[in-house]
Amino acid sequence: MVKLSKTSKLDGIKSWSLEAVETCPGSADGHGGLVDACKGCYARTGMYVMKQVKAPRAFNKDDWKRDNFVSDFVDALKKEKFFRWFDSGDCYSLSLAEKIFEIMQKTPHVKHWFPTRMLKFDKFKPIIEKMNSLPNVAVRFSSDSITGEFNETHGSTIFPAEQGVPSGAFKCSAYEHDGKCSGCRACYDKSVKVIAYPQHGRKMKKVFMMKLG
Numbered sequence: 001m002v003k004l005s006k007t008s009k010l011d012g013i014k015s016w017s018l019e020a021v022e023t024c025p026g027s028a029d030g031h032g033g034l035v036d037a038c039k040g041c042y043a044r045t046g047m048y049v050m051k052q053v054k055a056p057r058a059f060n061k062d063d064w065k066r067d068n069f070v071s072d073f074v075d076a077l078k079k080e081k082f083f084r085w086f087d088s089g090d091c092y093s094l095s096l097a098e099k100i101f102e103i104m105q106k107t108p109h110v111k112h113w114f115p116t117r118m119l120k121f122d123k124f125k126p127i128i129e130k131m132n133s134l135p136n137v138a139v140r141f142s143s144d145s146i147t148g149e150f151n152e153t154h155g156s157t158i159f160p161a162e163q164g165v166p167s168g169a170f171k172c173s174a175y176e177h178d179g180k181c182s183g184c185r186a187c188y189d190k191s192v193k194v195i196a197y198p199q200h201g202r203k204m205k206k207v208f209m210m211k212l213g
């Protein structure tokens, strides 16, 4: 049986996750540190450091390698309409990416939100582009910026809440609704090109203040 998580933020929509940073090669800044967006990562604080949250993520890191993982996953999504990949962690392995693509193909009734930084790596581009070509999949290549920058390849960015929404992006309003999606499904909708998430959390604020000097 696959271990899915259900979070209140996502209105009870299920997700499958891995441990943050250790499965996120795209979080590295190339100088031994983390890119700005990952320095303030929510998945390294609060409830994410609790044993009961870390345990399924550690389990999942081995679980995807077994033979019947894809068929079990497809079964687990039978009644779902929306699904979020990687509430924490990233698709660090090409073999995992191939399996995820197969799951996406076999669940056309599910709208998949696939956030990632793996598009930084050329060898991942073909398989992630294949995912994004499916009508039920919204791949969101996350910008490293916390000041709202993004380019035509990105599907999301982070911006300072006190500043205006970056031009051309859709503002996430979860933090105006107790941190919950409250019926919004923009992240799963591939017609919405870029989502702008307001900075949130003390850790992110600190990263931003340090950046400002």
Ligand code: SF4
Pocket (backbone or CB within 6 Å): 171, 172, 173, 174, 180, 181, 182, 184, 185, 186, 187, 188, 195
């Ligand atoms: S943009 Fe909408 S779906 Fe995405 S996280 Fe924010 S509230 Fe949820």
